[in-house]
Amino acid sequence: MTRTPRRYVLVVSVLLGLVLASGFGAWSATLTSQGAAHLPEETLDDQLARIAEQVPGFGGLFLDEDGRIAVSLVQGEVTTLSKREIGTAIARALAWDEPRLRTGAIRLLPARYSFLQLKEWHDRLSPQVFEIEGVTLTDIDEARNQLRIGVEDEEAGQRVLAALAAAGIPREAVVVERVEPILPMTTLRDKVRPLIGGLQINFPGYLCTYGFNAVRSGIAGFVTASHCTDVQGGVENTPYWQPLEATDTFIGTEIADPLYTRRLNCPRGRVCRYSDSAFVQLALGVSASLGYLARTESLGSLVIAGSFRITAEATRRITGETLNKVGRTTGWSQGPITQTCVNVGVTGTRIVLLCQDFVQATVAAGDSGSPVFRIGTNGDVTLYGLLWGGNSSGTSFVYSPIGNIQRSDELGSLRTCATGSC
């Protein structure tokens, strides 16, 4: 829980929103009360602990599915306090002027663990588990009367379980579950770590979009457009920053960008490749989430509201399929594939890109490098490729298919999916 600042309205999120967000329940509740100016700077957990000091066996507090105030108590410990006295203790600790508390109109439920016990475990465990890569949150879940630890993947989950055992905390007192990486309310043009697809990147004199994280020959990095390098084709060790050049925003260096050459199927007098893609090695100490792309609030929005998880790569493309892209200029856009496997001449150059696909969706300058993907029925996504071009009216974009990008004469084999997904 975060600190509750002085002078602000006390907003007590009773965690059920998180329960709902993670698909664990069909209901949620938010408990709000007007905080007085004299509220101490203590966390909600501290306040609940104060209730527990006054109400022996207190296990937690939340609003139930009917909006009633539910209080869980460890059975056998509370025999002397009435509902009204419990309500009064809660009202006092939370500075919550709620008539139902004054009258004792609360629902009592059995609890297995006291809040103080859960808090002691949580305070001991939290610093340890956050040293495990892939842990996204720790919490005392008042509604479930358990600790809750969010992890990005199964590997992190296994390491958390080992930490629990080492700490002597009962396994049944803790829920370990997969939770998407938590991102602040920022836009695609802000600094975001760990790095995910769809963000703004900067290289000397230019802005483009961060395509997708990838592992290439054991090297962690990301893919962006070949023309989003100092020279399109060939390696110049182009440096990248996210979102803009600053002392603490350097993210990596270009290490692969095959040359455009005359080759089979390349028109006379032109040079060709099968993809407009380059690979950038991540700088030491820069964090990135393999297999995750930025998801904005809605189509057209730049505000990041979560992430898309890549669980597959496209093995075929069909005209009419609805694809998506997320880019720094026009955000998330979506539309149907209108043409597949088109040889496209790049305006103002001798370059022809072979076997590219067109999508009827919004695009504008700065979107080069955007990840292109299809959203599956479960919300996970299949990676289709990398956007590099568009028409002058901004209604249609062109992308290099992921199969082309991974040809042996292009970037070669890449690992792009979220850990454990494909």
Added chain:
Amino acid sequence: MSGSQALLLALVMGSLQEAGARPSPETLSARIEVKEQTARAIRLELRVRNDSGHRLTLALGGRPAYNVLVKRPDGTLVWEWQRGQIVQQILEYRSLDPGEELRFEVTWKLVDARGRRVPAGEYLVHGVLNLEPPETLVTDPLRIRIASAKRRRSAK
């Protein structure tokens, strides 16, 4: 710069702080002019100049960032240089010193969007520089007169 060639301004930004000051409507001028006219084509040049006394930074939207539109006097679009072309969707920051000019050249082969030779008459030509989307810098129209094909041949 004549009044008819003076700029229309939609402007601009300079989010790379170190690269220069933000342009204002008084600091940039844009115009389009005929470089060469033959019986078969007109070579046009779009010029964008920093008229301020200090360095400016422009964001150029797309590669190439320029475009040329040819319209009839009633506003109907006849030809667009970028039509049917695929533009790399990159955003470039370009610094312009005081008095420095960007120049972009386009050739119009006196055809419409379908590639058919246009009839004789008057046409309006606009130069367009794409900036940070959705901003654009558009010149005032340049009036040009196209003679009939017959006259063009005899003139030759």
